[in-house]
Amino acid sequence: MPPDVSAPPMSAAALMWRGVRRHRARLLGCYALITSWLLCEALVPVVIGVMIDRAVTTGDLDQLAVWGGVLVTLFVVLSYSYRLGARFGVAALQLEVHLLRVEVSEHVLGAGGARTGLLPGETLSLATSDAETIGELLWNIGYTLAGLVGVVVSAVVLFEIDLLLGLVVLIGVPLVLVVIQVVTPLIARDTTDQQAGIATATGVATDLLKGLRPLKGVGAEDVATSRYRVHSATARDASIRVARSSGYMYGLTAGLSGLFLALVAYLAGTRALDGDISIGELIAIVGLTQFLAEPIAGLGETSAQVARSFASAKRLVEFLHTPPLATHGSTVLDDPRAELSLASMTSGPLCDVDLSPRLGELVGVVVDDPAGADAVVRLVRGEVRPDERSGSLTLGGHPVDELTIDSLRSRVVVSQHHVDLFEGTLRTTIDPDDVLDDDQLAAILEASAASDVVDLHPEGLRQPISAGGATFSGGQRQRIALARAMATRAPILVLAEPTSAVDAMTEQRIADGIRSLRHPEGSSLSTLVITSSPALLASADRVVMISDGRVVATGTHHDLAQRDDYREAVLR
Structure with a gap:
């Protein structure tokens, strides 16, 4: 696919949406297949529960064969869905990262140049680290959509088994996500500082290596090293802040998810002891409870990924809108002997x-x-x-x-x-x-x-x-x-x-x-x-x-x- 030669997007959101649009065929395939994979994952404990109720507890071998075949088919579908979906998704991710790198290169290497005010290393950081962070969101969107479908299907199954459990899931999941969103702005701010710090440190390091001979000639190695050490320490501190903020968010996500899942398991166990649900339904509920941990955690991780990707997209948009070095018009000069x-x-x-x-x-x-x-x-x-x-x-x-x-x-x-x-x-x-x-x-x-x-x-x-x-x-x-x-x-x-x-x-x-x-x-x-x-x-x-x-x-x-x-x- 050739690079998009239109004017650069005006905002981080527009840049991200452009990436989705220009890889929509691959992404649609990816999102459909990844959703199929996670949907099959959600149905595995349900099928096992049905098999226990209809075959194991009754001793019906025909039902055992039927539901055993359904379970095998389910695993085949989920396996190939993930393999093919991942191929589509990674292809779209890598191509988008490549196109962003080309766009950065064309902006600075085009005939008109670019008045960026950045060191070469900072531009390199935009074309590598930031471009990759932006591309990763394309894959993450598919996992998020699949996670939402998995949660909804799980809730529907739980409604069929028990109304109270269905309500707990439908109310509990949004509450968990709302609390997770509280720390997302902190991640975004720290990520912006981190990417800027890394870019500056990379730029200084590149500058230092390019001028190593002259620096040695004038005995300025210590001064240059001290300058790099300061910028490197700034980037390190920003990275630590991002890791700390991300750790808080992941810890909060895991803690809330664990409490939520423990509540669901407790309610399901109580209903089983009271005889309101069967053994198969109990197993399905426990399996769905364990399954829900992954998509809920994934939804929490999506918030951090969105924050990181939009911070990088904002930096890239600002870079792409820097004015050209050379001003030019539309007059074509034909005279080869012009003075x-x-x-x-x-x-x-x-x-x-x-x-x-x-x-x-x-x-x-x-x-x-x-x-x-x-x-x-x-x-x-x-x-x-x-x-x-x-x-x-x-x-x-x-x-x-x-x-x-x-x-x-x-x-x-x-x-x-x-x-x-x-x-x-x-x-x-x-x-x-x-x-x-x-x-x-x-x-x-x-x-x-x-x-x-x-x-x-x-x-x-x-x-x-x-x-x-x-x-x-x-x-x-x-x-x-x-x-x-x-x-x-x-x-x-x-x-x-x-x-x-x-x-x-x-x-x-x-x-x-x-x-x-x-x-x-x-x-x-x-x-x-x-x-x-x-x-x-x-x-x-x-x-x-x-x-x-x-x-x-x-x-x-x-x-x-x-x-x-x-x-x-x-x-x-």
Whole structure:
């Protein structure tokens, strides 16, 4: 079944109902079969009671054979009903969990991204723990419906045997459930805190592991560990509160159920001693009394499951309604030679900035503030909403926020300073669509100085890459990311500090490589490099210097090197 591409549900209840609707065929089969199973379970003591009254006490072998056959048939039906019902139910559960994971992934990995404010580990927790908790309710609903049917059938049988016992069951079961509901809100609140705490702790742990090398380099392991310990303790305390609350509820359920069942057994025994009911009816009552313990306990567990599932569903709905990172419209840009232009742009630390790389131009940008450099990157990626900026931001003369996301991303590729590498081989990382021939790939590897990474491994381009590229040094990851960016052959390529982790000789190779690969004579490709590297800036056609959020100078690297502030920013 394909993912539901409609707008995300507006509430936790709507999310849960959507899950029921899109698996209704499997769930109907599951609920019918599970109900059949529990109904047969309820009828087992009844059939045994009838067998005793009609066959055992009378010595009638024909009746014994008939009711023995009925009992065997009952066990066959209940066995296969549960097996098949469980298959349908678990299939629906697993598929719903899968679709929720896909929905979470598409929300953050879609072209527009998502402004969630969550750490990667927190998003992972939503896609795993929360999704599974939501899916579990689909199965639990079937068990709840079956439990209710079992209780009703038991009550009807008890009515047939004795009116008083039937009334006790019909009145006692709702009273037990009402008392159970008293602690359900406590479970829901504690579960929300627990899931949030787990997500935060997971996010911090993921962050810590990803930055383990830099942390060791600056000797900050103890600080990072202490931070994780605090968040982990918070998650632990929340889990303990949930376990305690759940324990109270389960204990209350078991206690009330035990008292209720003891009352039913006492009344039935009294009626049997008075001769008002037969031995078979007494056995049926005792059997039904024991049977009722399971569905009543299950109904109590359902309350806790509903609380947990709705707490997770609420978190997921809030996540799915976070706004996109990039704003976009419906205008399709057809011009492959469109120019990017920032005019009088004010956003964040930037104030009245003009930055417009022309066709075929290699432009270097020096920013004295990392926040300013990040603001430039977010602007050209289309991640700043119109209400968060002023000035003009256009591509091919069209406001960026009016273009389709495909029009923007197909023409403007941004390689950020932080490098994310994914599992696969070196070749699939650089050329995931397999569109480059060997000569083109070799030219890109040479231009990005990534050929050294290839040569160092016996498998060359077939060498495996682990998640995050953890087996590579920082400089190697930068060169692989640069090769990946240049392999897109984007009309406008934006590079943010692409050589900060490489040595001076490699930096010069990369500067020459960018110039030769993207800017030969007659090229219409534009490149914007945000850097403080003298080698990269020296190869640029034009350098724009931004200080205190404003453009303070424009010219060649040689010309700007006469300025004290420029030399302080770039010369090493």
